Each structure stands twice: as structure tokens, then as C-alpha cells.
Amino acid sequence: MNRIDQLFSTKGQNILNIYCTAGYPALHDTVTIVEALQQSGADMVELGMPFSDPLADGPVIQDSSTRAIANGMRISVLFEQLKDFRSKVTIPVVLMGYLNPVLQFGVENFCRACAEVGVDGLILPDLPMDEYENEYRPLFEQYGLHLIFLVTPETTEARIRKIDSLSKGFVYAVSSSSTTGKNKDMTGQEAYFARLKAMGLKNPVLVGFGIRDKGTFQAACASSNGAIIGTAFVKAIENSTNLQADIAGFVKGILA
């Protein structure tokens, strides 16, 4: 059973998923951070594969990507780093990235490498639904990799249903129409979350974009299965000299 499905079958609420760019702040921090997140009580980790032109991200995640690329991070290096991480890490890990680096790596090679190291899912915001359905779906299923699609407040109900039917693991509900790290006001979004809840989707829903502290995390959890924190975490470890302690402190600040 995929670890994402396992997680949601045992814990349906208040899921905390933390995003971090792989190879940041230093190239070999990746696995250290994933381990520390698990120890601190995070339920899931989303590892960003850095891209030179991350359109859906704001300046904080773009800067972390630029730094990670300069550090020498690339997809082949990431899989090398993740080679033995499953001997220490049991929580689900999903990779997030943009389509072009995955295309250049080769989609099948990529899926195979994910399965080999124990990656559970993938978020590719610029992969069109039709292309996934017509070209890549059998590959993803063959390698047991869950593809997670995004929905936004502007997504129509018919499209949400289609996205839900193609998504596996969970649906990523973008909290507002924005790039990451925008801190748009979350009030007034209850209607959107309520609408999602009322639709009775087959997948659990995690809320992302703009979740940055205990208050926003709890607000998101009130009407979904949990939330994803990215920009705030990336900022928190930017200049860290003690990753374990800083990560424990950050997660405690959200969950305590």
C-alpha cells in the first residue's frame, strides 16, 4: 500500500505536510531535513526539485531553488541522496517540481527511480491533465506513484471532479489565487473549502499556499484533512546552524 494512502487510512485529520527545496540550504541537508521533520511530528514531506523558472512559486521558494541549483542539486543527485533514506524514514514523501527537468530525465526513468528509492507521490503543477491521462498514467500506476493535482478557488465543479478522478493520494487545494508565499487573507475562503467538502471527493484534501503558522494551519484543518507549509519553513531554515533544533522548534510551533 502506498504510504500516502496508509497515512490517510490511519489519521484522517490535521495532517501536517512540510515542503522543503531539495539541496537547500546546503546540498546534503536533504535527508537530514526529512528525518528531522519525521522526528518532530510532521506527517508527510514534500521535496521540491529545484527549477530555474518556477512559475507557480514566489520569491522565497525561487531563491531557495536558485541556491539549491548553485549547490549542485539535480534530479540524479536527489535520487542518489534518497538511495537509503527508507531505512530511516517511514512517513510519505512526495516530490514537487516542474515538468521540463522531469521530461529531460525521462518520465519512465523518473518513475522507476521514484519507486526504487521509495518516493510515494509527485506534484507537477504544469503537467496538463489530458497529457497525464493520455500519455503517462499507465507508467505512474505501474510504478505505484501517486500523481497529485491542484485545485483553486476558480476551478469549476466539473473540473474538480475530473481532477479528483485522476488524482491519487490527495488533492492539493490552493487556498487562494496566488503564487506561493503570498499571505493573502484566508477569510472569505470558507465558502470554497465548504464547497470542496460538500462535494464528497474520493481523495482527501490538503490545503496549501499561505499556510504559515499555527493559526493558519488550524483554520485550514477545520475544513480539510490537513495543510501544507512551504515558504514559512524554507524561510525558517534559511540560515540555520542547527537544523534538528530549528526544525523541531518550527514544527512544535505549528502543532503545540
Added chain:
Amino acid sequence: MDIAVNTSQSKYHVNEKGYFGNFGGAYIPEMLYPNVEELREQYLQIMADPAFQQEFEQLLKDYVGRPSPLYFASRLSQKYGAQIYLKREDLNHTGAHKINNTIGQILLAKRLGKKRIIAETGAGQHGVATATVCALMGLECVVYMGSVDIQRQAPNVARMQMLGATVVPATSGSKTLKDATNEAIRDWINNPVDTHYIIGSVVGPHPYPDMVARFQSVISEEVRKQLLEKTGKETPTYVIACVGGGSNAAGAFFHFTDEDEVELIAVEAAGKGVHSGFSAATSQLGRPGVIHASKTLLMQTEDGQIVEPHSISAGLDYPGVGPFHAHLYESGRAVFLNSTDNEALAAGYELSLLEGIIPALESAHALAKLADLPLKKDEVVVVCLSGRGDKDLETYIKHLK
């Protein structure tokens, strides 16, 4: 005038799925889906509306000054031993072909009920053309421009500001056109309801490459009529145009793609030399991939990171090429040549002295290839003179010595 709404029968134009051969599509995050989908559903219908066409034609005629002349360049023709015609897009209002597209898109934005316009710009020509039409229609205008380009194209920044636009520097990455485009896309993600994004070239997600090509197709439509008048034949032997993203070339090639006897020559910027590491010759250095939401040829590392290009001309300083051109390249329908910075500068000086026309550095790349073609005396050559060179004076003068 007809703005080419019914031309999809050409195998080189876009298909019903938004692809030119293997290239194109809409590789957009979900946050952009409603905006792009709204446009995709409506653009052809709006463009086909007789009231829209009438307004578009009227503005092109009375405001832009179209048709732009097709000028027989006799001294240039003598020098290169052919019948050389210049399509004078430099004589348009604002000094380049860019305004053909911005007029079309601003009329479209109004019909979509948009209140705010955003754009990216490299050399500043598209930014000026966008600021101009926003002033004309009384719409708010925000232009994203790489901070490096803001430095090297200061006069155009001042023009945009005088026209009431806000110019926002893009400070990420190479701080040039690609980064300005990223910032504009991000703005659109954050302002999905009231804002229309006027992309300046035949790049971006479907329907942009097709829509911009259709608005620019007025160039080749006029060329056919003008050639018939001047030479008795609608088709030339060669059409030559420079290609960065490729909007003037798309317009100049549009109505000639199905006539194989017309040689289409696309000229890219080789910078300091194709293999110097300072180049923007995408067809020579690129591989298929996804940039700015479109599958096309792009300059990238082995890992799929987008490479920072170089050209002396800010308008050609782009690491991709529109999917229409990627298809023309892959299918062999167009020949892709390239000119170095120095060849372009020399061609700019040559046209100034032979014809009394100072061309934009972008257009000078196209002119520079006249010397490389095996021209014959009775062959008709059309060069798309996409813009005027006033904005490049400083660069020209710096290299005079």
C-alpha cells in the same frame, strides 16, 4: 483587410488541440487555467466578429498608419544582386511591428471585460506598444522588464512611464526577457479575474502563439498585395525575418507557409558566436522542452534548467522560440540562419548608409544574412524590417570605432 481567422487548414498552423506539429500546448499550473481557458474558448469567436474586425482595421489604418510601405531598396538591391524589398514595420506608430498585436489584444481584453493589463518586455518595444494602447483605451498598465534591460533600454522605460504605465523591474535569474515573462505570469496568477496578460510574442500557452501570429499576419497579408502591385506576382523568392520569440517572423511567414516555392528564412541571434556560450540561437543550441507553458525548442542544460541566453539585441535575447517556429524548423519548412552581434551591427550601419534607414538591431540580424544567400538578379527578396533603430543608437555608437 482580413485578420486570418479561417486559416487553420494550413498544416503549419495550429491544430484544434493547440499544437503546431509536435510543439505548443498549454503547460500551465491550475492557477492559470481559468484565464487561459477563457481566452481559448473566446479568441477566435471574438476575432471573427465583424464589429471587432472593423475596429481593429480602423485602428491599424488611422492610428498605426497601416498598410506599412513595401519599399524597393534599390541601392541595397544593387549591392546584393537581387530585387530587395523592405517591409517597413519600423514606420508603424511606436516604431515596430509590436503594435499590431497590442491593438488586437487590447480590443480583445475589453470584450472580455478586463480592467487591468500586464505585459513583459525585452527591448521595451512591446512594453511601449502595450503602454500606448492602454493609454488609448484608458486601462491600467503594468509592464515587467528585466532590470538589466531597464538599464540598456532607458529611453523606452521613459516612454512607457510617460504613457502612464508602471514599469516593474524583474530581478530574478538573468534579469532579462525570460525573467520579465516569469514575473508577468506570476502577476496573472495573483490577479486572475480583472487582468489580461498581453504577451508580446508568439510564445506562451495556447492560444497565445496562434493569436499573436494571427494579429501579426497582417504583415504577410499586405506583402502579398503590395508585391502583386509592384512585381505582378504575390509571392517572392525569399522572406527573411529575425526570430527571438518570433512574432514578426510569424507575421511575415503566415500567409506564405503553404507555398513551398517561397523560401522562409528565420534569422536567430548568434551573439558572440553560436558555440561561444554567449548566444541566443535556439534552433542550433536548443532541445525540445517546456518553457513559459509551451512545448518548444529551448536552450537548457542537460538537467532541463533553462539557460541564460546572450544577444546584443534585447529583443532577441530569449532562450526559447515560439512553437510555430519550432515546427517550421523541425519540418524543414523554414531555413534557420543566425547572425552574430558584430554582423548585425555592420548590417545596421550598411542599411543606414545605403538607404537612409537606421534599423532596430533585431531587424539588422535579418539584413545581415543577405550576404549569405545565393541571390540571383531577378529574385525577389522581402526583408521584414521589424523596427526602427532609435532605441539602439547608444549601442550602435559605442561600436562605431
